[in-house]
Amino acid sequence: MLQTPSASNVVGMIQPSNQFSSPDTGKLLLGTDEKITIDLVLEKLTSVIAATAEINGNIVSNEGYKIDGTLVGDITANTILVSKGAVVKGSIKGKKIIILGRVEGEIIANGYLVLANTAEVDANVFYKEIVTFRGHVLEGKLKRIV
Amino acid sequence: MTKLKVPSAVDLTNFVEEKNITVIGVGSVIAADLYLRERVMIFGTVKGNVESAVGTSVLAKGGKIIGHLKGENLIIAGEVLGDVFSNKRVTLLDTAQIHGDLHFSEIIRHKDARVEGGNFLRDNAQNR
Numbered sequence: 001m002l003q004t005p006s007a008s009n010v011v012g013m014i015q016p017s018n019q020f021s022s023p024d025t026g027k028l029l030l031g032t033d034e035k036i037t038i039d040l041v042l043e044k045l046t047s048v049i050a051a052t053a054e055i056n057g058n059i060v061s062n063e064g065y066k067i068d069g070t071l072v073g074d075i076t077a078n079t080i081l082v083s084k085g086a087v088v089k090g091s092i093k094g095k096k097i098i099i100l101g102r103v104e105g106e107i108i109a110n111g112y113l114v115l116a117n118t119a120e121v122d123a124n125v126f127y128k129e130i131v132t133f134r135g136h137v138l139e140g141k142l143k144r145i146v
Numbered sequence: 147m148t149k150l151k152v153p154s155a156v157d158l159t160n161f162v163e164e165k166n167i168t169v170i171g172v173g174s175v176i177a178a179d180l181y182l183r184e185r186v187m188i189f190g191t192v193k194g195n196v197e198s199a200v201g202t203s204v205l206a207k208g209g210k211i212i213g214h215l216k217g218e219n220l221i222i223a224g225e226v227l228g229d230v231f232s233n234k235r236v237t238l239l240d241t242a243q244i245h246g247d248l249h250f251s252e253i254i255r256h257k258d259a260r261v262e263g264g265n266f267l268r269d270n271a272q273n274r
Binding site for chain 1: 167190
């Protein structure tokens with residue numbers, strides 16, 4: 001799912017372009033076939049919670065976190081990537097948040113939030129910028145941080 | 147003593163590719179007990195106990211555990227405020243500081259490594 005680098009791709013996708021922000025183009029370019037590319041080095045995803053790991057507790061970091069397993073608790077980090085198959089029950093707070101897995105609780109994205117097609121979010125979401133992919137499930141309130 | 151290479155944070159990207167490894171990166175503080183099935187690498191701070199079932203776990207220089215550390219093989223270059231248990235081998239590098247007891251069945255220890263508690267050989271039933 002996650003391909004390596006090409007940081008420009010991420011930036012390119014995050015920046016709102018006419019092609020996907022305007023409804024009158026008639027088609028969604030960001031369909032399920034689109035891939036999200038994340039540059040692990042650039043995003044400083046220096047921490048990883050393994051897929052088999054289950055953690056009960058809180059995490060604070062000034063760099064990035066990649067969650068493949070289960071986290072019951074709150075996480076605050078710069079960049080947070082919740083992988084496909086991962087579960088977070090608690091609040092997620094960060095500048096860049098990319099969700100491909102399941103989140104129950106709350107999401108606060110001071111920068112951008114990406115909801116991939118496999119994302120299942122049962123949470124109240126606060127965001128500055130949001131990119132969603134067709135197929136994601138979102139239950140909860142969406143509120144923009146001004 | 148042969149020089150052991152403990153990966154720096156820059157090398158981490160190679161480890162991120164490895165499946166089923168948990169990495170607590172630099173600048174990360176985690177307040178939770180980590181009970182893991184696979185190995186763990188700690189560059190940040192863990193406020194809680196760390197246990198990994200299999201593999202070689204690493205506590206890097208600058209890394210800190212406030213709690214006990216349990217694992218199969220352990221490479222320690224950081225600080226542990228608690229006891230250390232290893233089923234197999236413990237490797238203490240020069241910057242290692244353990245404020246607690248050390249339980250092991252095999253040890254490689256740099257002369258500058260500090261252990262403030264007792265050293266217990268696991269195979270010795272009296273000291274277990």
